[in-house]
Every structure is written in C-alpha cells, then in structure tokens.
Amino acid sequence: MRYTSSMYTDLTDEELIELTQDGNEIAFGQLASRHSFRIWQLVVLNSRQTRDAEEIFQDIWIAVWENIGGLRKVSSFGAWLQKIAYTACRRYYTTKRHARGEILQSADQLFETMDQDAFARFRETELQEAVTEAVHHLPEKVRSVAVLYYLERSTVKEIAEELNLAVGTIKTRLREIRTRLRTEFGVEEAKSRRTPKAPEQEAPKPASSKIKEAFEMELTFERDNILRALQGLQNVTTGQDVRPILSNVLIRTEEGAINLEVSVRMKVEGTVKTKGTLTVPAQKLIDTLKTLPADTPIDLVTAANDTAEIRCGEGIYKITGMSDKTVSQPFADEGETFAMRGEMLRDAVRKTQFAASTESTRLFLNGVYFNFLEDRTEVAATDGKRLALAYYDPLKQKRKTHGFIVPLKAVREIPSAFRESVEVDISVFGNQIRFTDGNATLTTELVEREYPNYQRIIPKDYESRTIVSTAELLRVTQHIGQLSNTKEHKIRLEIDTERIRVSTKTSESEEAHETVPVESGTECILIGFDARLLTDALAHIETEFVSIEFSRELNPVLIKPTGDDRYISLIMPMLLD
Secondary structure, eight states: OOOOGGGGGGSOHHHHHHHHHTTOHHHHHHHHHHHHHHHHHHHHHTSSSHHHHHHHHHHHHHHHHHHGGGOOOGGGHHHHHHHHHHHHHHHHHHHTOOOOOOOOHHHHHHHHHSOHHHHHHHHHSHHHHHHHHHHTTSOHHHHHHHIIIIISOOOHHHHHHHHTOOHHHHHHHHHHHHHHHHHTSOOOTTTTOOSOOOTTSOOOOOOOTTOOOOEEEEEEEOHHHHHHHHHHHGGGGOSSOOOGGGGEEEEESSOOBOOSSEEEEEOOOEEEEEOOEEEEEHHHHHHHHHTSOTTSOEEEEEETTTEEEEEETTEEEEEEOBOGGGSOOOOOOOOEEEEEEHHHHHHHHHHHGGGSOOOTTOGGGSEEEEEEOSSOEEEEEEOSSEEEEEEEOOOOOSSOOOOEEEEHHHHTTHHHHTTTOSEEEEEEETTEEEEEOSSEEEEEEOOOSOOOOGGGGSOSOOOEEEEEEHHHHHHHHHHHHHHSOTTTOEEEEEEOSSEEEEEEESSSSOEEEEEEEEEEESOOEEEEEEHHHHHHHHHTOOSSEEEEEESSTTSOEEEEETTOTTEEEEEOOBOOO
16 A cells, blocks of 8 residues: 555554554654654753754664664554663763764654754753753663653653553652752752643743742742641542542632532632632642641742642742633522521531431432421431431521522531631522631532421320430440441340340350440330441430430331430331341
C-alpha cells in the first residue's frame, strides 16, 4: 500500500515503527514529531545549557534511526526511546563532546516536520533556566523520576510502569527528590510541575527565587481561622464519589466549598490583597496547614496555572488545583425564610440522624424529616427498623411551611457548619433548601418524596415499663453485642421487676450474659433486639435513667429519657429462636 503524506498522521505508532524499520523516512519523521516535545523536555532537564540540549537532542534521533531496526517489541518503543535519551545525555557529558559530525539526511528531514515554534517557546521560558540548574545535579537514579513527575505530569503509577519499577520505589525516590530540591537547590516541591503536555501550550513558570510570578489572588489569614473553616467543610469533600472536583475546596474572596449535591460556604476573616478564585484538594490543604505554626500569618497566593502557593515565615508550599469553572454554583433564588435557634437545630440533628436509612434502595428514608405543626415542630428519622423523634416548640413563620426531608449527607454537615450559631435562617425554594447564619451557608436539594406517617406506629397506651441506668445498660449492651453473631447481632433481654439479663448465644453450646439492676419495673418480658440498634438508641439518651416501654414480644419498644417527654426512640424487636 502506498501512503500519501497526509495519511501518515492517521497511522498508529506501531504502524509508523514498522514502516521506519523498512527504511521509510517520512514515517520516521512523523514518529519523531509525535515524541519530540517529550524528549526535548527530558533533554533540557539533563543538560546544562541550551546549546548542549540541541546537540544531544539531534544525537538521540540519529541513534533512534540507526537502531530502530533492532527493536523487536514495538509496544515498548516509549521505554526504549527514553533509554536512548538518557544514554545520550550521560555519554555527552562523560566524553565532553561538543562537536558532532554530519547529520543523516533523514535527521534533516525529521526537523523539517517538527513543531519548531513549540520548541522555541519552550526554550525561551524561564522553566529551563530555573529547573535545569537544579535537576541536572540530581543522581541519575532519581533524575528520570523527576523528569516524568514534574515536567511530564505523569502519575506515580504511570512512572512505575514506564520505568518498570514498583510504585513504592517511585514514591521513595520522589521523597528524596523533594528533599534535595528544597534543601539543596532552593526549588520547592511541585513548583516545577507543568500543566498539559501538549506542545502548543507554554510551560508555566516554576516557583524559584529567580522567577517573579504574576499572582491572580493573594490573601492573608490566621492559620487557625482558615483551618477551622476547612475542617468544617472536610466531610463534604470526602466520600465515595470518584469525581475529582468533589474532593476539592473552592477558595474565593467571598465564599467557600462546593459539591454537586451539597454546597457549604464558610467565611474566613483575613486580608484580601488581590481578589480571585481557585479550587484545590481539601485534604492536601488541611494537611499542609496543620504542620504550620499557629502564631504565624498564612499567605495564600494563586498563580495563573491553577496552583496555590502557601507561605508561612520562610516556608513555601505549592498545591496543584483545578479551574473553578468546573464547579457548579448553588442556587441564588430566595424563597420563604424563617429562623431556627442554632441550639435547637444542632440538638435535633444529634438526636435523630443516626436512625436515618443509608440504603440506596430507600431514598425517601435517606434523610431527616422536619415537620412544622401548629402546636409543635417535629424532627424525625427512620430506616424502617427504628425511629428517632424529637419535639420542639412551634416556629414563628409568616406563612405555613410544609414539611421537608433534608438528605443525610447535608444533615451531617450541620453540626460542624453551625457549631456556634445562635440562630440559623432557613430558606426553601422549590426543591432546594438553604441554611445560613451569615458566616456559614449550607445549600442542598431536598429529598422529593412523601415521608411515611410515623405517628401511626408509635404506641399510645403502653403501661408496662422498666426504669434502668442508661450508662449501665449501654455498657452491657455494647459488651454482649460484640460477642453476638456478626450476621444478626441478636441479643436477648429478659426483663423482670428487679433486673435485666442481657445475653447472646456465641455457639450452639456457649452463651454470654450480664445483668443490670433496675430502678423500678412493672412487668416481665423476653425480647430480642439487634444490639446495634439498641446501642444507638441508648447512646442518644442524655438523662441518667432510661424508660423502656413495651407490651408484647414483637410489638415496637419505646426508649425514652426519664423526665423528658420531648424525645423518643422506637425499635422493632427481633424474632427469637
């Protein structure tokens, strides 16, 4: 088959290699053009001046042309090419050769097909001057890792595959490189990592004492202020979602963090020198701030390449971020707003969220239900096996607000986002809700389902009850529960007027049990429970004694704090063998 010049651009590397091995110089030129920018980067970091780099670069492609016929495994071309490049760099400075012979005609043709403008732009940047000065002194065994990681932006896994080394070995070498660059050459970790590999884009300037950067945003904070806010946002940026943007925190001269499902914004007091926006990995930022002294102001500076620079005293740290354009913004429409005491909101969440379902098949139970009645406000959560219900005074509202279900992921953020709030304003607009105290703002979509009528399952006329020490029954339940069958977690409560005997079968012939004295009791009964459900219920009782109300073995059991009729926990019993 005969190829026209334009057809070579559509061929794979394997096809170009095979044609080159047959002596096709056009195919060789196309192959070299594809890999030239990467090899140029490698050479720049392994040479001491531009003139040397240009000479070594040409030597590499001469060696490729002369030896490609011996390449048997075309899939290993990348590793083979890199090995030739490193060998050429080492040999150049070993023999001090600064004059070369004539270049093959094929090499001349190669350079006619290359993107020379891209190379010129790259050579003119200060990246070469600042980074090369440091990296060419690195030991050979770690120099290749530095090139791949900082300049080519390869991941640790990609580097390990490229160099045929273990991931752990690459991580160890990166630690050595960081230490050397910081302490010996004055180049901070990650400051020479480039943005995209594409040759048409200029390499960003690294952080160096020799380079002055134009910063897009510049802020100054007290460490504890920003750390407190970030820790309040931390849970929103962690979880099972693998989308990179969801592990980042949005830093803006006005606002805080974003999630596609839940948005939390925290205001931090500080000095804004230059306004701007940046998205950075939340955990990396938190880990870095934790290592810095609390009594030294923190400067946060961002550069044009989506990189955040943290300065504290003489220390400088860099974190690679993402563009804030990938972040969806919370709703801006205002709905009907009413106020809730911060203490009430935190208490309601603390007493109920543990009972909400976490099963993806029951989405209408994946949240906490706020129900606004004329004589009271109810906050409830249930997973079908248990119910937690708290009662509060009615709220003052301009017009009646219908009940709504706040998703569990958002509910979990309320205690940290509003930990010190005296009052929280709540706005509902369509299927969205916003909580704000002026400093922190939490926005989320509501669960658009009808919540079950939980009042129908709450017994109204139980006369049988037992009063027992909350702490003592909790301790025994936890202990026996840990010994129960790991599939069912079933325990037995034998309740009489003087004691409660908690037991479980550990095997067909073994049993564990403990007894707890009761303060008072009216009836005797044998009931089976899931130890985890009973433990959760007791852990959220804040009074010294707890009242257990029951009727029959399989009827719902009420767990109540004594002297407090504003909170109940209901558990469905288990069938005993």
